[in-house]
Amino acid sequence: MSDVLLFKDIDEPGLDTLAVYEARGGYASLRKALEMTPAQVLEQLEASGLRGRGGAGFQMGKKVSFLPQGSMDKYLVCNADESEPGTFKDRELMQKTPHTLIEGIVIASYAAGAQRSFIYIRGEYVLQADVLDAALAEAREAGYVGEAILGSDHSLSLVVHRGAGAYICGEETGLLDSLEGKRGNPRLKPPFPANQGLYQGPTLINNVETLSTVPAIIAMGGEQYAEIGVQTSTGTKLVSISGHVQRPGNYEIELGIPSREIIYGLAGGPPEGHEIKCWFPGGSSAPVLTPADLDVPYDFDSLAKAGSMLGSGAIIVVDDSTPIVDLALKVAKFYRHESCGKCTPCREGTNWTVKMLERIDSGEATPMDLDIMASVQDHIIGNCLCVLGDAMAMPIGSMIAKFREEFEAHIEAARARAELGLAGVAGTGGVHDPERMQHPGVAYESAQALGEELR
Amino acid sequence: MTPVPRLGNAPHADGWDRPADLEKDPALIPDPATTPVPQELRETIEQLMARYPERHSAAIPALHAAQELHSWCSPEAIEQVACVMEVTPAYLDSVASFYDMLEQQPVGRHSVYVCTNISCSLRGADALLEAVEQAAGEDPEFNVRAFECLGACDIAPMASVDGVYVGPLELADVPQLLDDARAGRAVLPHKQLATRLVADPHANSQEFAPHAPEEGRR
Numbered sequence: 001m002s003d004v005l006l007f008k009d010i011d012e013p014g015l016d017t018l019a020v021y022e023a024r025g026g027y028a029s030l031r032k033a034l035e036m037t038p039a040q041v042l043e044q045l046e047a048s049g050l051r052g053r054g055g056a057g058f059q060m061g062k063k064v065s066f067l068p069q070g071s072m073d074k075y076l077v078c079n080a081d082e083s084e085p086g087t088f089k090d091r092e093l094m095q096k097t098p099h100t101l102i103e104g105i106v107i108a109s110y111a112a113g114a115q116r117s118f119i120y121i122r123g124e125y126v127l128q129a130d131v132l133d134a135a136l137a138e139a140r141e142a143g144y145v146g147e148a149i150l151g152s153d154h155s156l157s158l159v160v161h162r163g164a165g166a167y168i169c170g171e172e173t174g175l176l177d178s179l180e181g182k183r184g185n186p187r188l189k190p191p192f193p194a195n196q197g198l199y200q201g202p203t204l205i206n207n208v209e210t211l212s213t214v215p216a217i218i219a220m221g222g223e224q225y226a227e228i229g230v231q232t233s234t235g236t237k238l239v240s241i242s243g244h245v246q247r248p249g250n251y252e253i254e255l256g257i258p259s260r261e262i263i264y265g266l267a268g269g270p271p272e273g274h275e276i277k278c279w280f281p282g283g284s285s286a287p288v289l290t291p292a293d294l295d296v297p298y299d300f301d302s303l304a305k306a307g308s309m310l311g312s313g314a315i316i317v318v319d320d321s322t323p324i325v326d327l328a329l330k331v332a333k334f335y336r337h338e339s340c341g342k343c344t345p346c347r348e349g350t351n352w353t354v355k356m357l358e359r360i361d362s363g364e365a366t367p368m369d370l371d372i373m374a375s376v377q378d379h380i381i382g383n384c385l386c387v388l389g390d391a392m393a394m395p396i397g398s399m400i401a402k403f404r405e406e407f408e409a410h411i412e413a414a415r416a417r418a419e420l421g422l423a424g425v426a427g428t429g430g431v432h433d434p435e436r437m438q439h440p441g442v443a444y445e446s447a448q449a450l451g452e453e454l455r
Numbered sequence: 456m457t458p459v460p461r462l463g464n465a466p467h468a469d470g471w472d473r474p475a476d477l478e479k480d481p482a483l484i485p486d487p488a489t490t491p492v493p494q495e496l497r498e499t500i501e502q503l504m505a506r507y508p509e510r511h512s513a514a515i516p517a518l519h520a521a522q523e524l525h526s527w528c529s530p531e532a533i534e535q536v537a538c539v540m541e542v543t544p545a546y547l548d549s550v551a552s553f554y555d556m557l558e559q560q561p562v563g564r565h566s567v568y569v570c571t572n573i574s575c576s577l578r579g580a581d582a583l584l585e586a587v588e589q590a591a592g593e594d595p596e597f598n599v600r601a602f603e604c605l606g607a608c609d610i611a612p613m614a615s616v617d618g619v620y621v622g623p624l625e626l627a628d629v630p631q632l633l634d635d636a637r638a639g640r641a642v643l644p645h646k647q648l649a650t651r652l653v654a655d656p657h658a659n660s661q662e663f664a665p666h667a668p669e670e671g672r673r
Contacts (some may be wrong), residue, residue, distance in 0.1 A: 249654020
């Protein structure tokens, strides 16, 4: 990989201090940006084609341009509530190079004309929030944040705001409500945050990785940046890869490389003796893909064409030792727990999906339940204020569609076991059954064989 | 005729199974004269409110501060925060009950959050949680919880012990993990996330690449 922008010497000792960051040329982009006009900075951002790294993949430059012009209270909020299962790239950035983020925020706020900014970081990231606080104090001291930054007429206040543990606060309007000190319930859109966001003012919300990329774009120029990657997905992307792979972790890739290269090349593929059963290309909210899709280029549009999404860039690999019903139940339970309860399709849909999956494992389900469950997912999608419900419906729907045979076999095996008075098939109830969790595949296969026999 | 049984998961609020007291005065902002607030907590909350254009924004950080003092969001803690922030306790209750990290019940001093989400679960987190629960037993010092994705799937299965991320954990690590937490030592120093290098082999140039993980970066 020739293009390492965000992760360049990321483990250099002391990179989280201002001295080291400046020594390697940090805050030079900010100086450069402040010499331009805000409109010129915005031009660079638009030319870069940078798409939001938080999940939706909306063009960042366009988002900035949606903010109304003129002098008024405008806000910039950095979304550091990284809670999409499988995602841990922002954590690495904030912990190891917090000044990149701060620099990006100051530049973006200059382009957007925002005078107040906030970093909403999830409460669980204690270390990262402490690192950010320390870095912010240094940046303030050095005049990179505060009144009349570096002698220009741009002023910016920045506050690190710690959340308290709620997935929904990663949704932009839920985050805004939470930042205003309320329960993190998403709001009706429109009005979009660009018009009416934090404290009812125009607000730009961007992910940590998006904002951390801004200094690199200013340094190399937007058009230069757009040369990296593929046409509609420019630049590099941090990929968090986890689950059944040999080398889980964060990797910086050029968008558009084959997914196989990431999963097998960088992460080493599944453990020996196992095959990939399915993989989430963009966090647990993305529809699952199968090994047949491994050659899909890893970029926004190619993954969308393959029926999934790039999302937050979190690949979760699941190998053949895991029953699909287990996986579905795990996903559904997460969304049930995290649904804020505001919209009925999501609140009830997540709850009933869990109940139906549990029914499958306890041997009370019939194959017809799969159709009902699939229709529940169809009725969630697009019917809520935010996409949390969709985020469950999409992966569950895709699992039912792609692994229907296994679901049916599971139903049959569980029914057979229930008749014999045995416990559920796999590890679903297995939260408290270590043996079955360690060898869910074995338990599953034996039950499957048993089901066959009885049939 | 037998009464229809109530649903098991019905809201346990007055007005459902019990009559609501409609005569009662609405909840008020606690009177500073009759609500003693520790000076330190008061100052912290006042500083927090000053950070935001709108004081309500300080609700979550203020509840965090009160929780640190009282070990949970007790009615007393809520009352104190409400008094300083000049909001009703009910408003803060509504906030506290929404977030996982704000405790609604008395809990142990040491929090052990075991991540049981997909990536950790695929690597044995459910067995880990059970082992931690068993080892901690009824010890009132500990608050062992299954937690949703903590954002550290690279060190799966992992746990956050008093806010410090450790992993990848094996079942054999559990006793030392609890001992370290109990004694107030650094928890499993060699397994802390803070010392871990980034996985990408292309990230660090030769100059920084070869250093061993235990040297860390500081």
